[in-house]
Amino acid sequence: xxxxxxxxxxxxxxxxxxxxxxxxxxxxxxxxxxxxxxxxxxxxxxxxxxxxxxxxxxxxxxxxxxxxxxxxxxxxxxxxxxxxxxxxxxxxxxxxxxxxxxxxxxxxxxxxxxxxxxxxxxxxxxxxxxxxxxxxxxxxxxxxxxxxxxxxxxxxxxxxxxxxxxxxxxxxxxxxxxxxxxxxxxxxxxxxxxxxxxxxxxxxxxxxxxxxxxxxxxxxxxxxxxxxxxxxxxxxxxxxxxxxxxxxxxxxxxxxxxxxxxxxxxxxxxxxxxxxxxxxxxxxxxxxxxxxxxxxxxxxxxxxxxxxxxxxxxxxxxxxxxxxxxxxxxxxxxxxxxxxxxxxxxxxxxxxxxxxxxxxxxxxxxxxxxxxxxxxxxxxxxxxxxxxxxxxxxxxxxxxxxxxxxxxxxxxxxxxxxxxxxxxxxxxxxxxxxxxxxxxxxxxxxxxxxxxxxxxxxxxxxxxxxxxxxxxxxxxxxxxxxxxxxxxxxxxxxxxxxxxxxxxxxxxxxxxxxxxxxxxxxxxxxxxxxxxxxxxxxxxxxxxxxxxxxxxxxxxxxxxxxxxxxxxxxxxxxxxxxxxxxxxxxxxxxxxxxxxxxxxxxxxxxxxxxxxxxxxxxxxxxxxxxxxxxxxxxxxxxxxxxxxxxxxxxxxxxxxxxxxxxxxxxxxxxxxxxxxxxxxxxxxxxxxxxxxxxxxxx
Numbered sequence: 001x002x003x004x005x006x007x008x009x010x011x012x013x014x015x016x017x018x019x020x021x022x023x024x025x026x027x028x029x030x031x032x033x034x035x036x037x038x039x040x041x042x043x044x045x046x047x048x049x050x051x052x053x054x055x056x057x058x059x060x061x062x063x064x065x066x067x068x069x070x071x072x073x074x075x076x077x078x079x080x081x082x083x084x085x086x087x088x089x090x091x092x093x094x095x096x097x098x099x100x101x102x103x104x105x106x107x108x109x110x111x112x113x114x115x116x117x118x119x120x121x122x123x124x125x126x127x128x129x130x131x132x133x134x135x136x137x138x139x140x141x142x143x144x145x146x147x148x149x150x151x152x153x154x155x156x157x158x159x160x161x162x163x164x165x166x167x168x169x170x171x172x173x174x175x176x177x178x179x180x181x182x183x184x185x186x187x188x189x190x191x192x193x194x195x196x197x198x199x200x201x202x203x204x205x206x207x208x209x210x211x212x213x214x215x216x217x218x219x220x221x222x223x224x225x226x227x228x229x230x231x232x233x234x235x236x237x238x239x240x241x242x243x244x245x246x247x248x249x250x251x252x253x254x255x256x257x258x259x260x261x262x263x264x265x266x267x268x269x270x271x272x273x274x275x276x277x278x279x280x281x282x283x284x285x286x287x288x289x290x291x292x293x294x295x296x297x298x299x300x301x302x303x304x305x306x307x308x309x310x311x312x313x314x315x316x317x318x319x320x321x322x323x324x325x326x327x328x329x330x331x332x333x334x335x336x337x338x339x340x341x342x343x344x345x346x347x348x349x350x351x352x353x354x355x356x357x358x359x360x361x362x363x364x365x366x367x368x369x370x371x372x373x374x375x376x377x378x379x380x381x382x383x384x385x386x387x388x389x390x391x392x393x394x395x396x397x398x399x400x401x402x403x404x405x406x407x408x409x410x411x412x413x414x415x416x417x418x419x420x421x422x423x424x425x426x427x428x429x430x431x432x433x434x435x436x437x438x439x440x441x442x443x444x445x446x447x448x449x450x451x452x453x454x455x456x457x458x459x460x461x462x463x464x465x466x467x468x469x470x471x472x473x474x475x476x477x478x479x480x481x482x483x484x485x486x487x488x489x490x491x492x493x494x495x496x497x498x499x500x501x502x503x504x505x506x507x508x509x510x511x512x513x514x515x516x517x518x519x520x521x522x523x524x525x526x527x528x529x530x531x532x533x534x535x536x537x538x539x540x541x542x543x544x545x546x547x548x549x550x551x552x553x554x555x556x557x558x559x560x561x562x563x564x565x566x567x568x569x570x571x572x573x574x575x576x577x578x579x580x581x582x583x584x585x586x587x588x589x590x591x592x593x594x595x596x597x598x599x600x601x602x603x604x605x606x607x608x609x610x611x612x613x614x615x616x617x618x619x620x621x622x623x624x625x626x627x628x629x630x631x632x633x634x635x636x637x638x639x640x641x642x643x644x645x646x647x648x649x650x651x652x653x654x655x656x657x658x659x660x661x662x663x664x665x666x667x668x669x670x671x672x673x674x675x676x677x678x679x680x681x682x683x684x685x686x687x688x689x690x691x692x693x694x695x696x697x698x
Contacts, residue, residue: 037086040078041093047074048094052101058283066189067283067302071098072119073193076153077201079127080138087127091120114168118161122190126157140203140268141324146317153198154310158190185299192306195313196279199272207269222265226274230258234278237292238285252292252308259312263320267327271320272313279309342439345377349399349425349432352376364440366412377436384408384416392421396434399425406441418445484509534661536571536684537579539616540608546583547606550591558599559591564607572616572681574661579681582654582665586620586677589651593624593675615663615680623674627667635667654679 051070059066071094078090095116102112129152130138139145166183168174177185212220237251255278262274285291286301293301293308337344343361347354357372367380383389388407395402401424409417420439425432488505491497547561554561572579587604594602607619627635636655658665658679665679 037089040082040086041089044075044078044090044093045097047078049097049101052098053104056101056105058287067286067305068193068197068279069186069189070193070197071101072122072158072190073197074201075119075123076126076157076194077198077205079123080130080149080153080198080202081205084128084131087124091124094120108172108174111168111172111174114172115165118165118168121164122157122161124157125160126153126194129153129156138202139206140199140272140317141321141328143318143321143325146199146268146321149198150195150314150317154191154194158187158194162187162190185302188303188306192279192310195310196272196276199268199313199317200276203269203272226258226261226266226270230255230262230274230277233258234281238278238282239290240285256312259316260319263316264323266320267324268317268320271316275309275313275316279305282309340437342437343419345372345436345438346428347377347434347436349434352378352434355428355433361438364411364417364438365409382409382411384410395421396423401425409438416442418442481509481513533575534573535575537574537576538569539572539579539618539681540565540567540569542576542580543583543606543608543618546580546587550584550587553588554591554604557591557595557602559594559602559604561587562603562605564605566607566609569608569610569616570683573684574663574681575657578657579661582657582679583618583620585651585654590620590622590624590675590677593622593626597624610683611680613680614683616683617678617680619676619678621670621674621676623670626669626673627675629669632667632669636665 048071051074055066055069055071058068075090075094079087082090098116098119099112102115103109107115130149133148133152134145138149140149162183165186166179169177169182170179233255237254240251259271259274259278262270266274282291282293282305286293286305288294293305296304337346337356337358340358340360343364344358345354345361346356354372354375354377357367357369361372362368365380365382372380378389383392385408388409391405392407395405401422403422405421407419407421409419411417418441420441422437422439424435426435427433428435484505488502488509491502491505543563543565547563551561583606587606590604594604601623603623605619605621607621609617609619611617636651655665658681661681663680663682665677668676668678670676
């Protein structure tokens with residue numbers, strides 16, 4: 001039966017030619033195809049004939065139905081291992097084997113033809129239905145494939161074809177049993193054979209053979225011990241001369257520990273082999289009147305063997321497949337664990353002791369595997385502060401798992417690392433464990449710090465360009481304060497100073513002082529170096545502050561700024577200063593673009609609204625020279641600029657800031673001249689759109 005492997009692996013040249021559509025040498029391709037199919041046909045002929053001879057030998061006389069009829073199961077296994085387009089050839093190869101075997105046993109020719117039809121029908125029904133529901137090559141290493149095979153190939157095929165077989169027996173007057181007795185005997189025989197023989201053929205055809213000298217000595221000794229034990233126990237139990245039914249319950253299950261051993265240690269291949277060997281020995285003993293299955297009538301003995309081993313095969317193959325799936329899952333986890341690009345650590349839940357780390361852990365933190373295993377995580381002192389220690393302790397105290405906890409850690413060398421730590425609990429090797437994943441984000445944090453530094457420098461550069469704006473913003477209230485102070489001195493020098501006028505002057509001084517203080521506060525906030533702080537932000541108010549800031553520079557450049565705000569906007573979720581930096585960059589760029597336009601045509605508008613996606617959308621549009629279409633795609637790239645003296649960083653930083661807010665920023669060339677820049681920021685609460693009239697800002 002080992003030759004069945006050739007059926008499952010057709011010539012690779014044929015497969016490549018079929019799948020890719022590339023033509024190969026027709027003579028070579030035809031030869032490869034014919035040899036592959038011919039070999040499959042030869043194997044089916046030999047297997048079918050040998051199975052028929054064995055089946056006749058395993059007949060409990062005087063009943064004409066064998067307790068195990070291998071030909072149908074051999075044909076079913078061959079169909080499951082072969083492409084459906086070759087099934088016709090396998091059926092054709094099986095027919096002469098069927099004819100020869102049946103004629104040698106004295107079966108009438110009409111009955112021979114009818115039985116081949118029913119045998120072929122059983123194999124076709126089982127193979128077609130299994131392939132249809134399985135949708136892939138038949139394997140016995142997972143629960144789904146085993147369940148589908150047992151339902152379709154083991155039960156459905158024999159169940160339906162037995163009606164046809166019993167009808168043929170009745171129509172041909174072959175034998176003296178009734179229709180339903182023949183149906184039951186044939187159904188039980190073929191169900192039992194399919195469940196014990198087909199798994200054996202398919203698992204061995206898929207098995208990767210390894211020379212014995214390459215196996216570990218312990219594995220060889222274990223295989224020898226299992227085979228010797230199974231053979232000894234089966235020969236003892238099924239070859240013992242018995243005289244009554246009272247011994248059946250005591251001895252029937254003695255081979256079961258060895259069968260469980262094969263299922264646990266040797267998978268579906270070892271399990272199917274052990275079950276088939278035990279079943280054949282049981283049938284041999286029953287045929288010779290020995291063992292626990294020889295205590296009743298031949299019909300009852302056959303039914304007992306079939307029921308016992310069909311049930312054993314069903315349960316043990318499911319057990320073997322379940323263990324195989326578990327081993328595969330453990331292997332996949334082990335492979336993923338070892339090759340993970342992130343550091344991983346496994347510790348016991350009950351005491352916190354580390355039981356395994358991967359290679360990335362050693363490279364990232366510098367602690368070798370033997371230095372880490374057996375110790376507690378906190379014994380390594382990797383947390384840089386009590387705050388980090390407490391945050392990590394709080395995360396694992398719930399035992400519900402946590403994700404992306406940002407911690408600053410100490411490597412063994414003393415270097416500081418930034419990591420995102422995630423943890424989940426799972427059962428590993430029968431113990432509840434924590435599985436920690438540490439993703440090194442040190443480079444990302446450094447990049448963020450560099451980005452923040454660059455953004456800060458960009459703000460300084462922009463404000464440096466707005467010297468006139470700052471002077472205008474601060475000088476106006478200071479000039480008013482000076483004028484009011486001089487007026488107050490004049491009043492105080494009079495003979496009867498008016499106290500009401502003095503109070504009014506002092507109130508004006510106080511108001512202008514607050515105005516100057518507010519202007520300085522806005523400029524300092526914009527210039528201050530700080531990390532991004534996400535919080536509810538009134539974008540209309542933030543935009544208004546920026547417009548106040550640039551109003552002096554706009555007057556100097558003779559640029560008219562208009563605003564179109566949607567009142568009642570929900571708060572945006574973002575950093576006020578960084579968003580103001582984006583807007584400041586866009587407005588300054590727009591005013592630069594207007595420098596070459598005639599003074600009456602220097603218009604700039606700033607608008608806010610809530611778009612259909614529930615985001616706040618801010619628009620800055622100008623009437624300048626616009627952006628050439630071929631440059632729009634690169635306008636936000638670093639060091640790309642359309643200015644003669646530009647650095648190409650402002651818009652790149654603006655994009656980084658907006659992306660950090662999970663928003664979008666883009667530019668458009670206006671059809672009537674000029675350019676429009678838009679960016680969006682997520683909101684906290686959705687509110688309906690409200691139209692606002694266009695009004696002059698200054």
